Structure formats: structure tokens, C-alpha cells
Amino acid sequence: MAEMTQRQKYDLKRKIEELKKCKGRHTELISLYVPPSKQIFDVNSYLKNEFSQSQNIKSKTTMKNVLSAIESIMSRLKKYKQPPENGIIFFVGHKSVSGDKTEMVAFEIEPPMPIVTFLYRCDSLFYLEPLEAMMVEKEIYGLFLIDRRECTIGVLKGNRINLLKYMTSQVPGKHGRGGQSQRRFERLTEIAAHEWFVKCGEQASEVFLAEKDIKGILVGGPGPTKQYFVEEKYLHYEIQEKIIDTFDTGYTDEFGLRELVSNASETMSSLKISQEKKLMKRFLKEVTKTEGSLAVYGEFQIRKALEMGVVDTILLSESLRKYRIKLICNSCNYSEKRTVTEEELNEFKYPRCPKCDTSNLMEISEKIDIIDEFSDLAEKTSCKVELISIGSEDGDSLLSAFDGVAGILRYPVDL
Numbered sequence: 001m002a003e004m005t006q007r008q009k010y011d012l013k014r015k016i017e018e019l020k021k022c023k024g025r026h027t028e029l030i031s032l033y034v035p036p037s038k039q040i041f042d043v044n045s046y047l048k049n050e051f052s053q054s055q056n057i058k059s060k061t062t063m064k065n066v067l068s069a070i071e072s073i074m075s076r077l078k079k080y081k082q083p084p085e086n087g088i089i090f091f092v093g094h095k096s097v098s099g100d101k102t103e104m105v106a107f108e109i110e111p112p113m114p115i116v117t118f119l120y121r122c123d124s125l126f127y128l129e130p131l132e133a134m135m136v137e138k139e140i141y142g143l144f145l146i147d148r149r150e151c152t153i154g155v156l157k158g159n160r161i162n163l164l165k166y167m168t169s170q171v172p173g174k175h176g177r178g179g180q181s182q183r184r185f186e187r188l189t190e191i192a193a194h195e196w197f198v199k200c201g202e203q204a205s206e207v208f209l210a211e212k213d214i215k216g217i218l219v220g221g222p223g224p225t226k227q228y229f230v231e232e233k234y235l236h237y238e239i240q241e242k243i244i245d246t247f248d249t250g251y252t253d254e255f256g257l258r259e260l261v262s263n264a265s266e267t268m269s270s271l272k273i274s275q276e277k278k279l280m281k282r283f284l285k286e287v288t289k290t291e292g293s294l295a296v297y298g299e300f301q302i303r304k305a306l307e308m309g310v311v312d313t314i315l316l317s318e319s320l321r322k323y324r325i326k327l328i329c330n331s332c333n334y335s336e337k338r339t340v341t342e343e344e345l346n347e348f349k350y351p352r353c354p355k356c357d358t359s360n361l362m363e364i365s366e367k368i369d370i371i372d373e374f375s376d377l378a379e380k381t382s383c384k385v386e387l388i389s390i391g392s393e394d395g396d397s398l399l400s401a402f403d404g405v406a407g408i409l410r411y412p413v414d415l
Ligand SMILES: [Zn+2]
Pocket: 329, 330, 331, 332, 333, 334, 353, 354, 355, 356, 357, 358
């Protein structure tokens, strides 16, 4: 499957958030992971078996809830001849709402990566760990450790470190063993070291060139050898360009790889947010302009600008938790739209119709996450959408100073 778009990632994140909140009164929430290679027929027989076993559950309500969840999954399975490309996950069950009440929830999720193991679980919570693990950014970094004695080549994929090559050198130590003239010894040592670096450079280049999407290379090792190696450009020029930085490590073996990743982690997370920083900087620069500013912010203005099709990029805070709802009066058909926060929605007081003033309250006929609403509007006019993550300085100022919604216009417009 192609890389998920930001939007798809966001939608999936929100679904996971929602699923996390579901609690069963007993063990009655079913999570089912079906790998792409699994036959639907086999899944069905598995469920049939679970169905008959669940009839032994002591509590009547729990049994009823489990059985109806299994039935619901089985009927949903009917539309598949085979699992989708990455398999399919079902989260189905009765979550507890208020008091004694429960409410049936059913999610069908096509994961961003192939499911590896078939898994059925019935618990009081949904089993989300395998799905969450797929959400971790799978960025690839090259890892390279070197000194005059050892060289280790590896890659970091997501959180996993793979050792790919380990080599040791024949370069003698710095001090002569006597017998030879010191100068001659030193010259031979330097030749041996040079050959060692050439060999390491070639091997590392070969390994890293074969990895397609390497984001950057982290170089480590004790002492100054690593800097020398980088400065003398022993790596292929394409790989050389990807070097992020050098980091001190105590070891140059497999253990050193872990050291390298932990010492470089701060640098790597700042790389990730540097893209967001750039965008926020561009926006803030526009905000301060007194004439011909391209900045636009706040929900109302952004919506207007999007409808006019004049926005180049919108920046949305990932922690915006707002919904756009449509209220409708069933007597006179009067409708209006409002934006409400998640909390407001949870305790929503339905208003009376301002037009006909019947005793019936208005109803919510549409509800959309405001990030989805803006993304839809943006798509229509090929405006770029960037989600700014929470917890960063930029993300926080976007949320607090600009309502979590900002944009950069294509040209100055009076709104
Ligand atoms: Zn009305």
C-alpha cells in the first residue's frame, strides 16, 4: 500500500482514540485481526467455533452481547471474497455508556501495513497494540560506527535496529613494536588505516545505497576517527550528502548502534519538527506584515478563504477537537450550522427552533470533525493541508494564538 497521507493518518489516529475510550461492562469487546493471507472461509469457521463456545458464558447479558458481536462480524465478513491487501481488523462489541446502558460499536479498519498474525480477542477493552505499532513512523536511518579497529553498519527502521555488517581491521596500534624504524612504522600504519577506511566506506555505501528511503545517516564512534572519516569523504557522494551528524559512542559494535540511536534521538526528533517549524515561520512572517499580508487565521476567516479558493496552505493543529454540526428543525426545515468542542457536544443542549418555535427541539443532522471539513474544502481547490503536531512550541502557539487554524493565501485578499 502506498504511504498513508497525513489525512488518513489523522483519521486513523482519531479512530484509535475513540476505540481506546470504549469499555465493556464485562469481557465482551471483540478484536479480530485477519492477515491478508488468511482465507475468509477459515475465519468464518473460527468464528462459528467461538460462537458455540460463547454459549457457555455464565452471565446472560454478556453472552448475548458476545454472540451478537460475533454475528455482526460474520455478516460483515460476507462482503469479502478475500481479505484486502493488508488484511482487515474488526473491533465490535457493546461498550458501556451511562448507568446500565450499553451501545453497540463496530469498526472495520484496513490497516496501513500488512497484519502478520491472525488474532481473536474478547476482552473488556479493545486490543489496539498491533494497530498502534503500525502507526509508528517507519522512517529509515543509516547507522555507521567506525574507529581504527572496528566498523559496524546498521539501519534504524521505526524503533527497530538491524545490524547489517560488522568488520574488524588489521590496522596496527599507534605505537611501534620496536625493531622497525618509528617513521616507517607510522607510514605503514597510515596506509593500512587508509585502506581500512576505503573498505568501510565502500561497504557502507553499498549497504546504504541499496536501502531506498534512507532519511539520513548517523555516524558514531569514540574519538576523532569518525570526523576524519566524514571529512575525508570515504562514503559515496550520495550517501555522504545524507550524513546528519557525528555522535560520540563508547563502542563500535552492536551495542554501539543502540548508543548511537539514543545519543542522536534528540537530533532526529528535531528534524521531524523542522518541516512544521518552517511552515509556521512562513505563516508568522506573513502575520507581522502590515501590507500585502498572506496570513489568514481563525475558523471563520479560514472557512471563507477556503470557499473563495484563495488559500495556498492551511495549517491545522492536530489537537483541534471541534466538530461542525448542522442543526435542523423537523417542523419547518430551518437549519443552521455551528462549531462545537468535544466537551460541548457531550453535554449538548438542543435548542428550540428560532423560526417556528415549536415545542420540539432541533436535532443534529450532520456532524463532521472540523479537520475533515477543512480538509474537504481544501481538496476542492488544491490547497495543501498540513497538520501541526501537538507538544511542539509551534503547535502550541498555533492552538493558543490562532484557534488552531491558520493559512497562507495565494495572494493578498480582503476578507
Ligand atoms: Zn422550525
